[in-house]
Amino acid sequence: xxxTATKPxxxxxxxxxxxxxxxxAGRRRSSTIIVTALLVVVALxxxxxxxxxxxxxxxxxxxxxxxxxxxxxxxFSLWENLGRVVSYDHGIFGRWFLNSAIYAGxxxxxxxxxxxxxxxxxxxxxxxxxxLVFGTILxxxxxxxxxxxxxxxxxxxxxxxxxxxxxxxxxxxxxxxxLFLCRIxxxxxxxxxxxxxxxxxxxxxxxxxHTIGLKVLTPALVTVFxxxxxxxxxNYFLPLVMLSDSELYPITLGLNNxxxxxxxxxxxxxxxxxxxxxxxxxxxxxxxxxxxxxxGGLTEGAVK
Amino acid sequence: xxxxxxAPGAERQAQTPRRGKRTGAAGRAPWLLLAPFLALxxxxxxxxxxxxxxxxxxxxxxxxxxxxxGVTSEFAGFGNYAQAxxxxxxxxxxxxxxxxxxxxxxxxxVLCTVLALMLESASAKWPGFFRAAYFMPYGVPGVIAxxxxxxxxxxxxxxxxxxxxxxxxxxxxxxxxxxxxxxxxIVTWSYTGYNMLIIVAQLKAIPVELYEAAKVxxxxxxxxxxxxxxxxxxxxxxxTTVFSIxxxxxxxxxxxxLKTVAPxxxxxxxxxxxxxxxxxxxxxxxxxxxxxxxxxxxxxALSFAFLALTNRKSS
Numbered sequence: 001x002x003x004t005a006t007k008p009x010x011x012x013x014x015x016x017x018x019x020x021x022x023x024x025a026g027r028r029r030s031s032t033i034i035v036t037a038l039l040v041v042v043a044l045x046x047x048x049x050x051x052x053x054x055x056x057x058x059x060x061x062x063x064x065x066x067x068x069x070x071x072x073x074x075x076f077s078l079w080e081n082l083g084r085v086v087s088y089d090h091g092i093f094g095r096w097f098l099n100s101a102i103y104a105g106x107x108x109x110x111x112x113x114x115x116x117x118x119x120x121x122x123x124x125x126x127x128x129x130x131x132l133v134f135g136t137i138l139x140x141x142x143x144x145x146x147x148x149x150x151x152x153x154x155x156x157x158x159x160x161x162x163x164x165x166x167x168x169x170x171x172x173x174x175x176x177x178x179l180f181l182c183r184i185x186x187x188x189x190x191x192x193x194x195x196x197x198x199x200x201x202x203x204x205x206x207x208x209x210h211t212i213g214l215k216v217l218t219p220a221l222v223t224v225f226x227x228x229x230x231x232x233x234x235n236y237f238l239p240l241v242m243l244s245d246s247e248l249y250p251i252t253l254g255l256n257n258x259x260x261x262x263x264x265x266x267x268x269x270x271x272x273x274x275x276x277x278x279x280x281x282x283x284x285x286x287x288x289x290x291x292x293x294x295x296g297g298l299t300e301g302a303v304k
Numbered sequence: 305x306x307x308x309x310x311a312p313g314a315e316r317q318a319q320t321p322r323r324g325k326r327t328g329a330a331g332r333a334p335w336l337l338l339a340p341f342l343a344l345x346x347x348x349x350x351x352x353x354x355x356x357x358x359x360x361x362x363x364x365x366x367x368x369x370x371x372x373x374g375v376t377s378e379f380a381g382f383g384n385y386a387q388a389x390x391x392x393x394x395x396x397x398x399x400x401x402x403x404x405x406x407x408x409x410x411x412x413x414v415l416c417t418v419l420a421l422m423l424e425s426a427s428a429k430w431p432g433f434f435r436a437a438y439f440m441p442y443g444v445p446g447v448i449a450x451x452x453x454x455x456x457x458x459x460x461x462x463x464x465x466x467x468x469x470x471x472x473x474x475x476x477x478x479x480x481x482x483x484x485x486x487x488x489x490i491v492t493w494s495y496t497g498y499n500m501l502i503i504v505a506q507l508k509a510i511p512v513e514l515y516e517a518a519k520v521x522x523x524x525x526x527x528x529x530x531x532x533x534x535x536x537x538x539x540x541x542x543x544t545t546v547f548s549i550x551x552x553x554x555x556x557x558x559x560x561x562l563k564t565v566a567p568x569x570x571x572x573x574x575x576x577x578x579x580x581x582x583x584x585x586x587x588x589x590x591x592x593x594x595x596x597x598x599x600x601x602x603x604x605a606l607s608f609a610f611l612a613l614t615n616r617k618s619s
Binding site for chain 1: 331332333334335336337338340341342344345347348349350351352353355356359419422423425427428429430433434436437438439440441442443444445446447448449451452453454455456460461462463464466493496497525550553554556557561564576579580583584589592593596597599600603604607
């Protein structure tokens, strides 16, 4: 209702705007204090569990249960705890960490490249079956990942791929949402006349994609890469279904393995809290640093 | 598989170019570019879906005491579906997720919208810091987030109980009635910041001229939020809601990990946990496939119902 009333003003020309716009109509000092206070309270909610796990990982097992959870114990045993996390079971934690890095890093990199190539092809070429292909892939965006994991396991075990690196890596290479974003972005930004000019210069189609296409698509590629990186790093169901060898576990599966042993052996509390602390550090830092790119890429995709 | 199916089409394309400048190479190029994606898409999406649907209509019988006389499979019609729907625990798990979704999804969407509007209002100080703080949990895998919160839910370990005692409360986060909302808290903690970022992105796309016009008209902050911002971020709200609905029906890691400390969570607490248990504890892959199909269809149906409902309202 209101949207239709305001829509005519959203002309392409209106989109160009100066940096740091004043987005408020009417604002007072008291509202600044109230809004900021509310934001602080919400920030506490998001940060306290992380603060707790940091405090907990500085304590010995006995202190963990006898001292206040929100404050440090007299004995500071963070380094001993982390040392035990890293050295337990011949450094299995490092192995899990490396596995996660391989699954997420390699998976996200290749998935981004494949999504870029596919999205570019669907945006910049007219060919028979284009709409059918795009429609099928778009349907894939809505298929829950966990719905395909079970049948994929049956399929991979028949092919002898279950319980290998490939069983987790191969499904991670496909990002229908990434292709969707790349197609939107390529339609809006890759200049067809630039492609035609390159063709006249005698450049091959694949070469045009690799030189012009990838370069222009870079902002969208960063977004797709980050989405996929976090998606694979956070994935639990797929590796749980596929892997039985703990040497192949990603960090999520490994830490859950440790947690399931705390009932019998309380020392696993320290291992788990220390391991959780170590595992959330890299991606939390990545989130904080990279959220700028993330937002930028998403805006381009949403607006165009 | 895909490439063989694709090749004849590409050749025909090359023989009958619609435009004079289309050469054979240009006709093949899109399929070449699409090939790696399509091959992997066929392997990890299409094929498993076909396998799931086929095996959900198949009944496997093991002959002999341990299946040593071979297995026979036959068409089972809707037998597996009937068996899945006759399983009270599985149906209950779907009902549980509906209840979960009806409460948790609106709470999360309202929370992330309010946060996005507050961060984008000129009244907020240090928006960059808050945005990063709210988004940070998205980088914590669901399993790790659940381990983190499970420590805070366990009496004796958690400082929350000491804090609650001060105000005379004795909470039970892992009881039969409360554990569902403890899971809802974990999900809200994990995804609010992510959804907020999607909405912030759309808010940033609103042209400044609209704000300026509102200012000239003397509109209040509330009025700007209600008449300009909320209508224009509708697409982002719909996107986040649909993804949240799909995510709710898929809920698995949180329940499965919390199960180790919460006896109230059984092995069929969520639909996905139920399918997982059916497949790997009972080794009944065919019924598990039927359950997977039911979950996917339910997610589709709910998403479309939501979209249809909101579209009808707006027109």
